[in-house]
Amino acid sequence: MSICSFELRATGAMTMFYKNLFRVVATDNGTLCHYEDSSQTFSMSEIITADGYPKLVYVFNDSLPGPVLHVYQNQTVRIRIHNDFPTESLSVHFHGIRQVNTPESDGVGRITQLSILSGSSFQHEFVALDTGTFWYHSHVQSQTAMGLLGGFVVHPRKVTNQEEEGEFVLVLNDWQHFYTSEQHHLLIESGQFYPNSLESLKTSGTIDFFEAVDGSRAAEALVTSILINGRGQYFDPHAENDRSSTTPLEYLRVVSAPSNGIYRLRLINGGSVFSLKFSIDDHPLKVIASDGIPFAEPMIVDQLIIGLGERYDVLITATINRAINYWIRVDTMDKNNNPRWHARAILQYTTNTIMPTSKPRECTTNQPCLILNCPFTQYGPNIADNAMSLICLTPLNLTTHADHLDRDLLDETMIPEVRKTLQLTIVKRTNKRAGFESFNYIGMKYPSIDKPVLYNARHVRENYACPNRLLGYDTGEQCYHTIVAQYNDIVELILINHDDDQHPLHLHGSYFHIVELGLAQLNSTTGQIKADNPNVYCNEHAQCSCTKANGACEKNNMRLVKDTVQLPKGGYMRVRFRATNPGVWLFHCHTEPHLDRGMSINIHVAEDQIFQSKKVKQ
Numbered sequence: 001m002s003i004c005s006f007e008l009r010a011t012g013a014m015t016m017f018y019k020n021l022f023r024v025v026a027t028d029n030g031t032l033c034h035y036e037d038s039s040q041t042f043s044m045s046e047i048i049t050a051d052g053y054p055k056l057v058y059v060f061n062d063s064l065p066g067p068v069l070h071v072y073q074n075q076t077v078r079i080r081i082h083n084d085f086p087t088e089s090l091s092v093h094f095h096g097i098r099q100v101n102t103p104e105s106d107g108v109g110r111i112t113q114l115s116i117l118s119g120s121s122f123q124h125e126f127v128a129l130d131t132g133t134f135w136y137h138s139h140v141q142s143q144t145a146m147g148l149l150g151g152f153v154v155h156p157r158k159v160t161n162q163e164e165e166g167e168f169v170l171v172l173n174d175w176q177h178f179y180t181s182e183q184h185h186l187l188i189e190s191g192q193f194y195p196n197s198l199e200s201l202k203t204s205g206t207i208d209f210f211e212a213v214d215g216s217r218a219a220e221a222l223v224t225s226i227l228i229n230g231r232g233q234y235f236d237p238h239a240e241n242d243r244s245s246t247t248p249l250e251y252l253r254v255v256s257a258p259s260n261g262i263y264r265l266r267l268i269n270g271g272s273v274f275s276l277k278f279s280i281d282d283h284p285l286k287v288i289a290s291d292g293i294p295f296a297e298p299m300i301v302d303q304l305i306i307g308l309g310e311r312y313d314v315l316i317t318a319t320i321n322r323a324i325n326y327w328i329r330v331d332t333m334d335k336n337n338n339p340r341w342h343a344r345a346i347l348q349y350t351t352n353t354i355m356p357t358s359k360p361r362e363c364t365t366n367q368p369c370l371i372l373n374c375p376f377t378q379y380g381p382n383i384a385d386n387a388m389s390l391i392c393l394t395p396l397n398l399t400t401h402a403d404h405l406d407r408d409l410l411d412e413t414m415i416p417e418v419r420k421t422l423q424l425t426i427v428k429r430t431n432k433r434a435g436f437e438s439f440n441y442i443g444m445k446y447p448s449i450d451k452p453v454l455y456n457a458r459h460v461r462e463n464y465a466c467p468n469r470l471l472g473y474d475t476g477e478q479c480y481h482t483i484v485a486q487y488n489d490i491v492e493l494i495l496i497n498h499d500d501d502q503h504p505l506h507l508h509g510s511y512f513h514i515v516e517l518g519l520a521q522l523n524s525t526t527g528q529i530k531a532d533n534p535n536v537y538c539n540e541h542a543q544c545s546c547t548k549a550n551g552a553c554e555k556n557n558m559r560l561v562k563d564t565v566q567l568p569k570g571g572y573m574r575v576r577f578r579a580t581n582p583g584v585w586l587f588h589c590h591t592e593p594h595l596d597r598g599m600s601i602n603i604h605v606a607e608d609q610i611f612q613s614k615k616v617k618q
């Protein structure tokens with residue numbers, strides 16, 4: 001079988017500039033033209049627009065997002081990453097690709113490889129074992145938020161389902177206007193934000209803090225817009241007239257769509273801080289798979305929530321009225337409906353690019369809308385009429401197709417060889433240090449050594465791992481945080497969210513089975529979180545345990561296989577996987593500032609068998 005080769009070149013670029021030469025502006029009708037000569041126009045493909053605000057971005061192959069890489073199942077994939085930055089180093093992770101027997105291609109700088117230095121390159125080589133929607137992104141600090149991300153699709157070799165007319169990859173991400181590394185550094189060092197400049201630290205009230213409809217909060221809300229395939233518009237509350245930029249939006253062209261033609265959308269949340277809510281006016285979403293794995297039954301819904309790092313495959317059917325265009329909408333779960341955090345793209349049926357006038361379906365108590373992948377049991381109430389007009393379907397409503405289930409992992413009587421409780425907690429700030437997100441009050445710190453951890457896993461763990469101590473006091477410890485599993489062990493993680501924020505959790509190297517999920521208790525009138533799930537109890541030191549009521553932590557209530565899942569505030573979850581892929585695998589929160597601040601742990605799987613299947617490549 002032939003090898004499928006790609007080259008990805010990482011560079012800096014300016015948005016709204018023509019080849020970094022001169023500034024481009026967008027006119028009211030979305031045309032891109034020279035800033036002082038409107039007769040000189042440019043096509044969308046010539047300009048990295050983002051949301052229309054000129055800023056430095058990081059890009060692969062001069063494209064935001066980077067190119068979608070398409071490969072076939074079981075194909076050997078070779079990807080060379082070139083670092084053309086003048087100073088920064090990077091590494092690139094292929095999110096959801098299991099990297100069986102190729103842990104050195106997982107792309108976690110300092111862990112599975114040395115980060116690629118400026119002027120150097122690194123070659124990934126792996127077999128694309130699983131079909132589905134994946135993505136790639138930098139795994140060094142906040143470079144993903146600067147634009148280093150792209151879609152990765154593994155197609156089946158034989159197409160069994162001929163009914164699809166076509167497919168689109170939609171990379172969704174929240175977007176910020178400042179230089180993200182600077183912001184994140186400040187956040188890590190001092191726990192503070194500055195929306196415009198360091199000067200504005202002196203004035204309060206300049207930050208839009210985010211509060212979700214369930215009352216959970218996220219402070220990391222310097223997001224100025226949401227992008228759909230690198231296109232968006234920002235809302236400027238200080239502007240006098242035009243309160244939004246006029247940059248061109250993304251079009252999904254279905255111009256020749258036959259009646260009832262079916263299209264597949266591959267949705268990826270590649271953002272840094274926000275879960276996103278996706279919908280298309282007058283087009284119900286038939287959700288068929290997540291993280292590459294099909295559901296037992298498709299779910300037909302009006303809206304879909306996609307957590308950071310998650311992917312969903314959705315089928316839509318061409319509508320009866322194909323003489324008009326329709327809005328594709330991406331929103332957050334913001335309780336206050338901040339106008340900054342809405343994005344739109346256009347589903348284009350007509351031969352010309354007429355702006356849609358479509359409206360979202362009205363959700364009422366009599367005809368409620370269905371919303372899938374809620375991290376809580378009730379969405380609402382509706383801002384407009386204060387009514388409960390959305391029916392939440394949570395991950396508890398989702399089941400993975402039987403072909404993808406491992407019966408042993410679902411066996412309630414089976415006692416896993418490795419069982420670890422991870423409390424998701426924030427280490428409070430003191431006079432001496434900033435607060436940070438952690439597992440068990442430990443902030444992950446990579447060891448400072450000259451070889452990647454993977455190549456000497458046992459030695460590194462034995463010499464650099466966190467000292468054994470009684471957890472439960474937020475001493476603010478930062479060390480190399482690990483879990484050890486032997487080959488073929490079943491690993492069970494009990495994850496308890498004792499923080500105010502929700503956390504999208506991602507495992508490298510394996511899929512996990514979610515066998516149990518408990519959500520917070522809500523106030524049925526306000527939809528706000530009233531109390532943690534009663535099946536877990538946390539003391540004042542955020543030491544949490546299962547109460548054993550309702551068979552908590554012993555009885556399964558779901559069977560869902562994924563590589564990324566959101567754990568909401570006040571909730572808990574039990575996940576299992578089998579340690580059959582020797583390597584050093586990160587398990588971490590995918591909220592970028594949380595990862596940078598320490599909410600991650602490395603799982604050392606079969607340390608002495610890493611690279612046994614082949615000669616060590618170094």
Ligand SMILES: [Cu+2]
Nearest residue numbers: 503589591594
């Ligand atoms: Cu988090």
